[in-house]
Amino acid sequence: MKEKNGLRLARRLALGPYGLWAMLFILVPLLFVAYYAFTDNDFAFTTDNIARFFTATSVSDGVVTHTYLLIFWRSLKLAVISTVICLLMGYPIAYILSRSPLRTQKILITLIMIPMWMNFLIRTYAWMTILQDTGILNSFLRLLSLRPVHIIGTEGAVVIGMVYDYFPYMILPIYSVMAKMDVRLEEAARDLGCNSFGVLRRVIFPLSLPGVISGVTMVLIPSISTFYISQKLGNGKFYLIGDAIEGQYVANNLHFAAAIAFILMVILLIGMALMQRYANSRAAA
Amino acid sequence: MKTSAKIYTALIMLFLFAPIAILLIFSFNAAKSLSVFSGFSLYWYRELFRDAETLGAVRNTLVLALSAAVLSTAMGTAAAVGIFRLRSKVLRAAYDTVTNIPMINPDIITGISLMLMFVFVGRLFGAATSLNFWTMLIAHITFCLPYVILQVLPKLQQMDASLPEAAMDLGCTPFRAFLKVEIPEIMPGIVTGLIMAFTLSLDDFVISYFTAGNGFQTLPIRIYNMTKKTVTPKMYALSTIIFFTILALLIMTNLIDTGPGVEKQEKKERSAASKRRTKLAFGIGAVLAVGMAAVLFLGAPKKPVLNVYNWGEYISDGSEDSFDVLQGFEDWYLANYGHEVEVNYTTFASNEDMYAKLSSGAVSYDVIVPSDYMIARMREEGMLLPLDFDNIPNYQYIGESFKNLYYDPDNLYSVPYTYNFTGIIYDANRVDEADTGDWDLLWNPKYAGQILQFNNSRDAFGTAQYKLGLDVNSDDPADWQAALAALKEQQPLVKSYVMDEVYNMMESGEAAVCTYYAGDYFIMADAQAPGVELSFYAPERTNYFVDAFCIPTCCQNKELAEAFINYMLEYEPAVANAEYICYGCPNRLVYEDGAYAEDMGEEAMEILYPNLDDFGEKYEQFAFRNLSPAMLGTINTLWEELKIN
Known part of the structure; x- marks a missing residue:
């Protein structure tokens, strides 16, 4: 038994470095975000930065809009659309993958991961070449004597980029679940009279929910805060929350940048907690 | 697989690989364009292998990704083992929550939070620089850790808990049981975690952007900083090489893994394979660790280092058969001073970007190249050192028109490097000659949807202010409101707000009118597609600017910095830089040189050096000046107001 106690101690020690690291480099930096968000340039306490996010307005053609609330709303909208499309496109492919021969699975997973190894900035640049009005896609359409499409600089282009x-971040977790x-669960459901849609709705989807939740998280979070895709594929016309934070940072407005970051963080944490709760309640039922 | 499933899979693969195909194809482009293919060539591959800065960035990226992956895997695996055995539910929940934070926090927040802390702590201890390789490594380990833990934990949960106990009952020491029984069981999780950490670190741009420090530049940051000039097909060549390397590696591992692939034997083989893989993984880990240590410790240069901070693509670097100025300086220094130096060259994307890094104390450089208005600001804020002109005798070659300008009235702090002005570039095949001549072309509804405007606030507001006859340095908010109204009026006509994208869009004929810096017109005209005929003019009232060498107060080796500035004014490097950048050069050795004039061509000489005698006068009248922080804040707000429409 002594040996086992020693083992337990060793395991405690194994956790030590990570505990310390998480404290220093995960928790403390978040306190710094809060600290900067609630102070002015002389580090005196203020709630002005936070208030500015909610109250700043701009007037255009006589219409008053809340600048940052609008920016946030737009980012959220584009991120949600992208996430839904990723899910709709990724779910079937994850299913196909999981039911293929092992060897095919391996090859396809590898193929899906390869684009992640190419630099993200360069990949986005390549999309510009494809989607431009005089780009590859439109040359192709013209060749087939179809009408060219105008995509670059629209919300559609930003969504395609996101x-x-x-996309791989959606497929991989769903696939692994x-x-x-x-597979016998599906067969059983079918034997009990379920049609294909019924099997999907009553058996496959509920069981894959944990994968869906982590896929959604891994797509939604980065797309809500991106600041490069919107610059390149949105023709600089879509100013998103990530652009706002980066813009304030470059303008040397660290405290307001921190305030926007702080608000974004709080909203996302609450959103994720609600989603987790929903998933848990579904899992329990 | 059903046919429908096959078709669907094929479509998804098409979507995933379409941009990759573009990369592959355009890496073999004979011209410099990323949108017009003009013939097959290996030119950009040769260019890539000559580009020491990019290869250095690749090396940095790999060193960082390997270090971060190995260290986070080691720490993360240990953490997973510890977390798995935690008895206390509260503690377990706490760890789970903390582990989740970097995953559900957008990376922009992780980046900013770490940057704020590093800078704050750095200031507290009075460090010269608070961001460097180590802070970047910490940042990368931090965001990789959760992924490793989440890969290893499930494997522990799947493991039969009685296995290690059985091993100990059979006489294993606990440590041996862990090593021999537990580790092989969770090995697949560890390997996946390692690969994920490596991939994430390799591709990370956002967190690196906020935590990057002195002279340690990764590939994504280098690419991002090319945004004032252009991203060249060289980068596509690099991506193509990376693509094929990875493909080869993956095919090889797949072959080893499956062997004589009979699926029945798979289970048996798998255990053998997993043992082999364990050994392989340990082997690779050991090699990596040794390699890393070697790179980090032996690779550390012992000669004096000069840290230079310049705009992206703003020096003749040996590419496209140009002269390698940095190498030239190292050779010249050795020949003249008898000992070796090393130039550590880093780039920035904008004046504001550079100022943000320097003023936070995050970085320290010996030579910087700000623009005029930023020089004025830094001088007023005491961020620049006066130069010792005894060490810069070549200053005598600077043309008189470029001395005593407002930002440095007594010529104490700066040595001009380039000058240029903003103008209008248009496609003569689509734009009526009669519509050209002034700023109104950018507001001409005839060209709706074909006009490009600056994607940076000061330059964009400038175009409106020059058009309206307003002072670009006005401290009256009403003037800026008027300019904003003009920009809003222009907005429906604007195709795109651009920086470096301007090259592609003008060269390919995607847009017909843009405003950009005069020198860049020559680069675009060289790469224009058939059917496009670019032309240029500068309106009477426009922004003239000077970029100059300065030495910031954080400089560690002032004499060396001055030697560098002096060298940049020598004939060979000065001509090479002027021809590479294509901006005007304030150095008489250059603009009075016959060979240079011939290389540039008549049109370029006329545009760049129209009449230097009244340069100073025009400059003082129209150039951007430093604005008060309050005014800058206002402009930023107005800019956001424009951009949210």
Whole structure:
């Protein structure tokens, strides 16, 4: 028994470095965000930065809008659209993958991961070449004597960029849950009279929910805060929350940048907690 | 697989690989364009292998990714083992929550939070620089850790808990049981975690952007900083090489893994393979660790280092058959001073970007190249050192028109490097000659949807102010409101707000009118597609600017910095830089030189050096000046107001 106590101690020690690291480099930096968010340039306490986010307005053609609330709303909208598209596109492919021969699975997973190894800035640049009005896609359409499409500089182009960049993050977690699923469950459901849609709704989807939740998280979070994709594919016309933070940082406005970051963080943490709670309640039911 | 499933999979693969195909194809482009393919060539591959800065950035990226992956995997695995055995539910929940934070926090917040802390702590201890390789490594380990833990934990949960106990009952020491029984069981999780950490670190841009420090530049940051000039097909060549390397590696590992792939034997083989993999992983880990240590410690240069901070693509670097100025300086210094030096060259994307880094104390440089208005600001804030002109005798070659300008009236702090002005570039095949001549072309509804405007606030507001006859340095908010109204009026006509994208869009004919810096017109005209005929003019009232060498107060080796500035004014490097950048050069050795004039061509000489005698006068009248912080804040707010429409 003595030996086992020693083992327990060793395990405690194994956790030590990470505990210390998490404290110093995960928790403390977040306190710094809060500290900067609630202070002015002389580090005196103020709530002005936070208030500015909610109250700053701009007037255009006589219409008053809340600048940052609008920016936030836009970022959220584009991120949600991208996430939904990723899910709709990724879910079937994850299912197909998980039901393929092992060898095919391996090859396809590798193929899906390869684009992640190419630099993200360069990938986005390549999309510019494809989507431009005089780009590859439109040359192709003209060749087929179809009408060219105008995509670059629209919300659609930004969404394509986001979907492309974060697509693998949706597929992989869903796939890994599905691969562990017992295929016999599906057969049983079918034997009991379920049609294909019923199997999907009553069996496959509920079981894959944990994968869906982590996929959604891994796509939604980076797309809500991106500041490069919107600059390049949105023709600089879509100013998102990430652009706002970066803009304030470059303008040397650290305290307001921290305030925007702080608010974004709080909103996301609450959102994620609610989503987790929903997932848990579903899992319990 | 059903046919429908096959078709669907094929479509997804098409989507995933379409941009990759573009990369591959354009890396073989004979011209410099990323949108017009003009013939097959290996030119950009040769260029890539000559580009020491980019190769250095690749090395940095790999060193950082390997270090971060190995260290986070080691720490993360230990942490997972510890967390798995935690008895206390509260403690377990606490660890789970903390581990989740970097994953559900957008990386921009992780980056900013770490940057704020590093800078604050650095200031507290009075460090010359608070950001460097180590802070970047800490940042990368931090965001990789959760992914490793989340890969290893499930494997521990799947493991039969009685296995290690059985091993100990059979006489294993606890440590041996852990090593021999537990580790092989969770090995697949560890390997996946390692690969994920490596991938994430390799591709990270945002967190690196906020925590990057002195002279340690990774590839994503180098690419981002090319945004004033252009991203060249060289980068596509690099991506192509990376693509094929990874492909080869993956095919190789797949071959080893599956062997004579009979699926029945798979289970048996798997255990053998997993043992092999364990050994392989340990082997690779050991090699990596040794390699890293070697790079970090032996690779540390012992000769004096000069840290230079310049705009992206703003020096003749040996690419495209140009003269390698940095190498030239190292050779010249050795020949003249008898000992070796090393130049550590880093780039920035804008004056504001550079100022933000320097003023936070995050970085320290010996030579910087700000623009005029930023020089004025830094001088007023005491961030610059007066130069010792005894060490810069070549200053005599600077043309008189470029001395005593407002930002440095007594010529104490700066040595001009380039000058240029903003003008209008248009496609003569689509734009009526009659519509050209002044700023109104950018507001001409005839060209709706074909006009490009600056994607930076000061330059964009400038175009409106020059058009309206307003003072670009006005401290009356009403003037700026008027300019904003003009920009809003222009907005429906604007195709895109651009910086470096301007090259592609003008060269390919995607847009017909843009405003950009005069020198960049020559680069675009060289790469224009068939059917596009670019032309240039500068309106009477426009922004003239000078970029100059300065030495910031954080300089560690002032004499060496001055030697560098002096060298940059020598004939060979000065001509090479002027021809590479294509901006005007204030150095008489250059603009009075016949060979240079011939290389540039008649049109370029006329545009760049129209009449230097009245340069000073025009400059004082129209150039951007430093504005008060309050005014800068206002402009930023107005800019956001424009951009949210």
